Amino acid sequence: MQGYPYDTEEANEDRQRWTALIGGDRNALGALFDAYARQLLVYGYRICGDKTMARDAIQDVFVNLWLYRASLAPEVRVKFYLYKSLRRALLKQMAATRPTGTDEWENLAEAQPSPEAEWVVSETESQRSHRLLQSLSVLSDREREVISLKYFSDLKIREIAALLELREQTVSNTLQNALNKLRKHLVLGFLFCQVLFEKIF
Amino acid sequence: MSDYLTYEPEDFASDDFFIHWVKSTDIAAETFWQNWLETYPFKRPAVEAARQLALITQNLPEPHITEAELDALKESVFNEIDRAEPVRRPIWHYLPKWAAAACISALLLAAGWFITRENRQADASYPQLVARAAEKYDLIEVKNLTRAVRLVNLPDGSSVILKKGSMLSYPTAFDKASREVYLTGEAFFEIARNPEKPFFVHANQIITKVLGTSFNVHAYPHEQIRVSVKTGLVSVYKASGDDAKAAQSGHSLKGLLLSANQQAIYAGDRIVRASATQEAVSPVNEAVMTFEYEERPVGEIFAELEKAYGITVVYDTTVIGKCPVTASLTGEPLNEKLKLLCKAVRASYETVGGKIVVSGKGCE
Numbered sequence: 154m155q156g157y158p159y160d161t162e163e164a165n166e167d168r169q170r171w172t173a174l175i176g177g178d179r180n181a182l183g184a185l186f187d188a189y190a191r192q193l194l195v196y197g198y199r200i201c202g203d204k205t206m207a208r209d210a211i212q213d214v215f216v217n218l219w220l221y222r223a224s225l226a227p228e229v230r231v232k233f234y235l236y237k238s239l240r241r242a243l244l245k246q247m248a249a250t251r252p253t254g255t256d257e258w259e260n261l262a263e264a265q266p267s268p269e270a271e272w273v274v275s276e277t278e279s280q281r282s283h284r285l286l287q288s289l290s291v292l293s294d295r296e297r298e299v300i301s302l303k304y305f306s307d308l309k310i311r312e313i314a315a316l317l318e319l320r321e322q323t324v325s326n327t328l329q330n331a332l333n334k335l336r337k338h339l340v341l342g343f344l345f346c347q348v349l350f351e352k353i354f
Numbered sequence: 355m356s357d358y359l360t361y362e363p364e365d366f367a368s369d370d371f372f373i374h375w376v377k378s379t380d381i382a383a384e385t386f387w388q389n390w391l392e393t394y395p396f397k398r399p400a401v402e403a404a405r406q407l408a409l410i411t412q413n414l415p416e417p418h419i420t421e422a423e424l425d426a427l428k429e430s431v432f433n434e435i436d437r438a439e440p441v442r443r444p445i446w447h448y449l450p451k452w453a454a455a456a457c458i459s460a461l462l463l464a465a466g467w468f469i470t471r472e473n474r475q476a477d478a479s480y481p482q483l484v485a486r487a488a489e490k491y492d493l494i495e496v497k498n499l500t501r502a503v504r505l506v507n508l509p510d511g512s513s514v515i516l517k518k519g520s521m522l523s524y525p526t527a528f529d530k531a532s533r534e535v536y537l538t539g540e541a542f543f544e545i546a547r548n549p550e551k552p553f554f555v556h557a558n559q560i561i562t563k564v565l566g567t568s569f570n571v572h573a574y575p576h577e578q579i580r581v582s583v584k585t586g587l588v589s590v591y592k593a594s595g596d597d598a599k600a601a602q603s604g605h606s607l608k609g610l611l612l613s614a615n616q617q618a619i620y621a622g623d624r625i626v627r628a629s630a631t632q633e634a635v636s637p638v639n640e641a642v643m644t645f646e647y648e649e650r651p652v653g654e655i656f657a658e659l660e661k662a663y664g665i666t667v668v669y670d671t672t673v674i675g676k677c678p679v680t681a682s683l684t685g686e687p688l689n690e691k692l693k694l695l696c697k698a699v700r701a702s703y704e705t706v707g708g709k710i711v712v713s714g715k716g717c718e
Contacts, residue, residue: 304411
């Protein structure tokens, strides 16, 4: 199931900007920034839990995109390229600030309140988020990341696998497990779902 | 397509075509899935469960990111590029030698003229104010180059309506003792009351200090600076004078005091009171920024807010649009206005994707 019209349209627009960028068009860089900065910032923050670090990494990604535009490959899926560059930049920064390596980092992350918890605290009145937080707490970090990449960032399983350096099958299974957990959890919250439906439609 | 028959809710929910259907209003997808459901009605519960899953996963809590943050980031990207980019080959490279000499001397002349001109303006231009403030605070800069008005929500809940061609810088978090912002151009301020933390607007050569009120500052470069007060009490003083130090510290108001409907102008190095008739100052503000209502349908009030703040308010016109409201909201920050209005019609509001979504069960 690939190649729906909605897909190719977005990709076409990206390809035009990409070609213009390689040709030295600053506006094309600006347009790419406008299209992707928000979701990249969300993703970056999700990885490192630090807004400043995420911001710095995104800045690096876009600055490098411009400085090394001459050596960019003309045929890439732009969105995936940006996610991949951001992830690489962040892991590099995180390794630099935490000399003990990535395993240690994962333990540290466990000890601190998750980024989600912080956002929800900052969203004072939102009952909805509270409910979602409860559902999310049944998911592992990896599952949360996959869910977010799939539904918030609209990446394909294939791309998520490449991004996280996992096998496609592993990503598929992770996604299925996560959805399964969410569904079980949400049977209880059926009423709440109805409220959500009303809000959306 | 027949493999959909074997799908469980989780399979549907992770299928790209299915997600596309749930998310969009694409006719082709809608037709396909409706037909499919008619053919295989026993799959309806699974599809419904999958729909809910796909919807729920799209509403995961995400960190709140403001337009201002993104603008600031974009600007720093381009600043960084300008710094790193090797300088382009200057134009006189292509000209004969004598022409180069002529060009350079002309440039020097021009530069000299600009420098002396800048010096005359003291050191209070917006870039300098911001550069100095940046040593003290982590600043966010918001520009409004194209829109008629642009709403800026400050960290303390105050609202600023930034007019076209204006820039505002403010700290990501205000410090304990005061709230300071930096303006070039024109803006209308509605300050959240907080007597403990006076609010300062630095605009070119003048500073406006308030404790909680609404007022307009007009300070485009090379135009006369004007401050007009809508509600409450403010003081205006020169950034360089003796008043500056005294006013900066205490909670009392020094300098030229202005109360509601009064204006001050900065003329010939002095701040003077201007009578309302003398100035054709922002009649737009005076008319638009008044929010007094008696038995008005809340829908009409929302429409006025949309216009004044350049925002979009989403609400059910049939359920709450007609609810009558009597309220005096002039001078309140936008968030405060919305809170009061929602209270009046027993509704609640949240900000979703830059829009204000009001939901309630109606007033009767």
